[in-house]
Amino acid sequence: MNVLWVGSPNHYQGRNGYGVDHITLHIMVGHLAGTDAVFANPGSTASAHYGIGADGTIHQYVAETDGSYSDANWESNNSTISIEHEGGMDGVPCTRACLDASAELMADIARRYGWDRLWHEGLDGNVWLHREVPGTDHAGCPDLAPNGLDVDYVIDKANALLAGAPSAGEDDDMQAIIQINDEPGLAYFDGSRLHTLTHPDQVTALQLVAQACGRTLPAIKVGSDQAPWGTRLREALQ
Known part of the structure; x- marks a missing residue:
């Protein structure tokens, strides 16, 4: 998908x-x-x-x-x-x-x-x-x-x-496209690291790869200007 x-x-x-x-x-x-x-x-x-x-x-x-x-x-x-x-x-x-x-x-x-x-x-x-x-x-x-x-x-x-879905634990990789703290750019979280994306086509390419692997790559937002949880995410992954 x-x-x-x-x-x-x-x-x-x-x-x-x-x-x-x-x-x-x-x-x-x-x-x-x-x-x-x-x-x-x-x-x-x-x-x-x-x-x-x-x-x-x-x-x-x-x-x-x-x-x-x-x-x-x-x-x-x-x-x-x-x-x-x-x-x-x-x-x-x-x-x-x-x-x-x-x-x-x-x-x-x-x-x-x-x-x-x-x-x-x-x-x-x-x-x-x-x-x-x-x-x-x-x-x-x-x-x-x-x-x-x-x-x-x-x-x-x-x-x-x-x-027919896999049970919890069989497919538990946390991968997503993330917008951090209302910033204009996006990042890719591969389950362990954040990767800054520099072009919109990179999002499409990542989603195509996920689809070919039978996975979904959701897009989510973490934090805002008022509650910068995205900053805490960056710190946690350093």
Whole structure:
């Protein structure tokens, strides 16, 4: 699975005291390129953690350590990982490639947060639908819109992937792309050392290598100007 960091300015700094306890599924009502443009615009005050295109391309807009402006609900924004999917209107299908990529991403999220399975049961499960979140006016999102998301398919496939996932300890390397203390550049953490990245293509190359090895390379943020935990990470790895 290859996740391309795109980035959005529209997000909270951290999660305001909340922890991640669910995934919220969305439909774009359009194409991935349009969603990229909306989320890149600070005036839109909109974002999600991930967006998936018709060909299975996955873009990441917000680090999982930050809340996104996705659900029109403060608590859910700060406690979810939100995923947008291309489709949701006439002439713009939600393709099988998009669904399969979503299932793979959801299974990866579940593994990393220690969830044995994914299930949707209104707001009682760990998979929420945007239309069910209090405060939203997106009544068709993600599954009731034209060419909407096949929620049962992605959850069932994600759970099938989870059933075959390696157990804890079999695949426990801590590798990630890291933004430190809101600094403009990125670093690669290989599990023991930090490597400064000097070109955006280096991120893509690392993600391609991880994908070829059957791994996911998440992008996260450590620290901020006010709480420089990234500095402590650098010190710990010296």
